[in-house]
Amino acid sequence: MSELPGDLKYSKSHEWVRVNDDGTVTVGITDHAQEQLGDMVYVEVPEQGRELEAEEACAVVESVKAASDVYTPLAGTVVEVNEALTDAPETVNQDAYGAGWLMKLRPASGDALNDLMDPDAYQAFIDAE
Amino acid sequence: MGNRTPLFETHRALGARLVDFAGWDMPIHYGSQLQEHHTVRRDAGMFDVSHMTVVDLVGAQARPFLRHLLANNIDKLQDEGKALYSCMLNEQGGVIDDLIVYFMHPDWFRLVVNSATRDKDLDWINAQAAPFDIDVIEQPELAMIAVQGPHARDKVLSVLDEPVRRPAADLQLFFGTEHGDWFIARTGYTGEDGFEIMLPGTQAAAFWNALKDAGVAPCGLGCRDTLRLEAGMNLYGTDMDESLSPLVSGLGWTVGWEPAGRDFIGRDALQRERDAGPRQKLVGLLLEDKGVLRNHQKVITDRDGQGEITSGSFSPTLGRSIALARVPVDTGARCQVEIRGKRLAARVVKPPFARNGKAQIELDQG
Numbered sequence: 001m002s003e004l005p006g007d008l009k010y011s012k013s014h015e016w017v018r019v020n021d022d023g024t025v026t027v028g029i030t031d032h033a034q035e036q037l038g039d040m041v042y043v044e045v046p047e048q049g050r051e052l053e054a055e056e057a058c059a060v061v062e063s064v065k066a067a068s069d070v071y072t073p074l075a076g077t078v079v080e081v082n083e084a085l086t087d088a089p090e091t092v093n094q095d096a097y098g099a100g101w102l103m104k105l106r107p108a109s110g111d112a113l114n115d116l117m118d119p120d121a122y123q124a125f126i127d128a129e
Numbered sequence: 130m131g132n133r134t135p136l137f138e139t140h141r142a143l144g145a146r147l148v149d150f151a152g153w154d155m156p157i158h159y160g161s162q163l164q165e166h167h168t169v170r171r172d173a174g175m176f177d178v179s180h181m182t183v184v185d186l187v188g189a190q191a192r193p194f195l196r197h198l199l200a201n202n203i204d205k206l207q208d209e210g211k212a213l214y215s216c217m218l219n220e221q222g223g224v225i226d227d228l229i230v231y232f233m234h235p236d237w238f239r240l241v242v243n244s245a246t247r248d249k250d251l252d253w254i255n256a257q258a259a260p261f262d263i264d265v266i267e268q269p270e271l272a273m274i275a276v277q278g279p280h281a282r283d284k285v286l287s288v289l290d291e292p293v294r295r296p297a298a299d300l301q302l303f304f305g306t307e308h309g310d311w312f313i314a315r316t317g318y319t320g321e322d323g324f325e326i327m328l329p330g331t332q333a334a335a336f337w338n339a340l341k342d343a344g345v346a347p348c349g350l351g352c353r354d355t356l357r358l359e360a361g362m363n364l365y366g367t368d369m370d371e372s373l374s375p376l377v378s379g380l381g382w383t384v385g386w387e388p389a390g391r392d393f394i395g396r397d398a399l400q401r402e403r404d405a406g407p408r409q410k411l412v413g414l415l416l417e418d419k420g421v422l423r424n425h426q427k428v429i430t431d432r433d434g435q436g437e438i439t440s441g442s443f444s445p446t447l448g449r450s451i452a453l454a455r456v457p458v459d460t461g462a463r464c465q466v467e468i469r470g471k472r473l474a475a476r477v478v479k480p481p482f483a484r485n486g487k488a489q490i491e492l493d494q495g
Contacts (some may be wrong), residue, residue, distance in 0.1 A: 038351070039163040041443035042421045042450075044469075060469070062421045064162050064355060064443050086419065 004030075005097050009113055010122035011073040013055075016097060017116060020104070024079055025113075028101040029061060029070060029092065032126050037063040040089040045081035045102055052076055052105065054112065059102050061092060074112035076105035130154070134179035135272045135330035139337055143347055150350060151245035153180040158349035166352035166445040169319055170486045173278035174348035175340055180244040183271050183327060184254065188263035191238050195230065198257055200375060200393055202385025206232035210304045212316050215383055216375045217242075217253070218395030222402060223371040224378065226250050227363065229316060231305050239312070241273075243365050257394065271310075272333035274326050276345055277356070279486055281323035282315075288339040289313075297324070318353065320360025320484030355442050358451065361413060361480025367424055368411065368439040368453055376402055377455060379411035379480075407458060411439065413480040414452040415490065416466065418473040422452035427467040428475075430460040438466065446483040447492060453480065 008016045014033035018026045034040065042062040052058050052072045059070035081103045085091060092100035107113075117125060131154040140147065145156035156177065158165055168174045186194065195203040201215030211232050217225045226246045231239040242250045251267065258265050276285050286298050293308040300306060302322075305314030312327040328336060341347065354364070361379075363369055369378035376384075376399065384399065385391065416422050422441030430436060436456030444451040456464065456477075465472040481489045 038158065039161055041163075042419065044420075062443070064166075064445070065157075065351060067421060067423060 004119040004123055006119050008097065009073070009116035009118065010125075011071070011116055012125065013071045013073075014126075015070060015073050017073050017113065019113065024104045024106050025074065025076070026101050026104050027072060028096060030122070031096040034061075034093050034096045034100070037061060037068055038065050039063055040092045043082075043085040043089045043092060043102070045083075045085065046078050048078050048081055050078045052078065061089075070102060072105065073116055074105065075108040077108075078103050079106050080104040132180065134177055135333040136177045136179060136274075136337055139334050140177065140347075145347070145349060148350075150180065151243075153244060155180060156347070156349040157351040159347050162349065162351035162355070163445050165346060165348040166355050168346045169278045169321055169348060169352065169356055170446055170483070171279065172346070173276060173281040173284050173323070173344065174346045174352070175337065176275040176277070176348050176350070176353050177272075177337070178275050178325070179272040179330065179333065181273055182242045182244055182247040182250065183268040183273070184240040184242060184251070185233075185266045185268060186238045186240065186258075186263050187236060187266060188261070189236050190261040190263050191236055194258060194261040194263055195238055196391060197393055198254070199230065200384050200395060200399070202387070202391060203230065203238075205385065206230070208232070208304070209234060210300075210306055210314075212303045212305060212314060216369075216380055217250070218375070218393070218399070219371060220395060220398065222374040222376075222395040222398035224365070224369045224373060224375060224380075225253055225371055227365050227369070227380070231312075231314065233307060245366055268327075270330050271327045272330040274328070274333065274337060274340070275317055275319075275323065276326065276340060277317045277319040277321045277323035279321065281321065281345070284340065284343045284345050285313075285324050285326070288336070288343050300324075318360075318362060319356035320362070320481055321356070321486070352445075355445060358440050358442055358453065359444050359446055359481065359483040361453070361482060361484075363411075363453070364440055373455075374399055374402055374407070376407040377409040377411065379453070409436070409455050410458050410460070411453055411455050412460065413478040413482060413490075414438070414441075414454050414464070414466065414475040415447075415478050415482070415492070416450040416452075416473060416475050420450060420468050420473055422450045422466060422468075422475070426452075428454050428456055429465045429467065429472065430456055431464075434460060436460065436464070444482055447488055447490075449492065451482050
C-alpha cells in the first residue's frame with residue numbers, strides 16, 4: 001500500500017479530490033479502491049457539462065471481476081473527462097492519483113470539501129474497514 | 130473462516146488475494162488476474178482446485194450404475210484411464226451438476242464434481258446407488274492441482290518422478306494415469322493443453338513449490354473463470370442449473386441418446402423436450418460496442434425476443450467483452466444487450482472464443 005498523497009481529500013466511497021489552481025477539482029478513485037477492484041478493463045466517465053449532485057453515481061469502473069459505481073464527492077458541473085481511459089483503462093491501476101484521474105468538476109459551492117477526509121482520516125477509515 | 134485446502138498457507142505466503150468460494154477460502158489472484166490469464170494462454174499456470182469433490186464408485190456394478198446416473202453414455206469409456214464429460218440430471222431433465230468421470234479399472238470409476246454442489250450431489254448419488262452393489266467413497270484427502278498452458282505438460286514432466294513421468298508423457302488428450310495415490314489426467318478447464326493432478330494433500334505444497342520453481346505461475350480462480358469462458362465451457366450454477374436441461378444449455382452434444390434403450394435418469398423428459406423442439410439455446414456473444422457484458426444482463430433479439438446473459442466478462446485474449454447467453458432458439462446473427470439502461474450491439478457467435486493460445490472468432494466482421 002503506497003502512501004496517501006497529502007494534498008488530496010478523500011471520500012468514504014474511496015474517491016479522491018484535488019483542488020486545482022483555476023478553482024476546478026479533479027476526481028479519481030483511490031489506490032486502495034483500484035487495488036480492491038483489480039485489473040481495470042473499462043471505464044465509463046460522465047458527459048461533459050453534466051450537473052452532478054453530491055454523492056451521485058456518475059462514472060463506472062469495470063475490472064475483470066465486476067463493475068463498480070463511482071460517486072462524486074461533491075456537487076458540481078463536469079468540465080472535463082479523462083478520454084484517455086477509454087483506450088487505456090489500466091491507467092487507473094497504474095497511476096490512480098495521477099494519469100488515472102476520471103473527471104474535473106466546477107464545484108457548486110466552495111465549502112463542500114470540508115465534508116471530506118484528510119489523508120490521516122482516510123487511512124484510519126480503510127484500516128478499520 | 131471457510132474451508133481450507135492443503136495449499137492455503139502456500140497461497141497466503143505468495144500474497145494471494147483470498148475470497149470465499151462456495152465456503153472455501155480460495156485465491157482469486159496473486160496480483161493480476163489479467164497477467165495470470167495471459168500466462169496460461171502463452172506459457173503455463175497452475176490452479177489449486179482441491180476444493181472440488183472427488184468421488185470414487187467402486188464395485189462390479191459401477192458401470193451399470195453410471196449407465197443409469199449419467200446423461201452421457203459411460204460405455205463410450207472402453208479404455209482404462211479415459212475421461213468423459215457428462216451432466217447428471219434429475220427426472221425432469223434439469224442439470225443437478227456437470228462432472229468428469231474417469232474410467233480407472235473395470236470396477237472403479239472416479240467422478241470429479243463441483244464443490245458448490247457437493248452435498249446435494251453426494252445425497253443424489255447415494256440415493257440412486259442404493260439398488261446397486263457399489264461403494265460411494267468421497268476422497269477429501271486428495272488435493273488437486275490443474276496445470277494449464279502450452280508449456281504446462283513439459284514443466285510438469287520436468288518435476289515428476291521417473292516412474293510416473295513416462296506414463297504421464299504418453300497420455301493422450303482426455304486420458305489419465307494413476308500411480309500409487311497420484312492420478313494425473315490430460316484434462317482441464319481452460320481451453321489449453323495441460324494436466325489435472327490429484328495427489329495426497331500432504332504432498333501438495335511440496336509439489337506446488339516444485340512446479341513454481343519449474344516456472345509454472347500460480348493462478349487464481351479469477352482467471353480460471355475468464356479462461357473457461359473464452360474456451361466456451363459452461364459454469365454450473367450460472368450457465369445451467371436444476372431448472373434447465375442440457376438442450377437449452379449448449380450441452381446437447383453431451384447427451385448419449387444412443388443406444389435408445391439406455392434408461393438414464395431424465396431421459397423421458399429430455400426426449401419430450403427434444404421432440405417438441407427446445408425453445409431456447411445457449412450462444413456466444415461478442416460485444417461490438419465498448420463496455421463489459423455481465424451475468425444477468427438482458428439480451429434483446431430480433432422481433433423483440435428476450436434472452437439473458439448467463440456468463441459475461443472481459444476477454445483478455447480478444448481484448449473485447451464476451452458472454453454466454455440464453456436466447457430464443459430463432460435468434461439471428463445480431464442482438465443488443467442492455468447495460469445500465471443503454472442498448473449496445475453484440476454479435477452472436479459460436480464458442481469457443483479462444484483456445485490453444487489463439488482467438489477462435491473473427492473480431493471484425495461487417
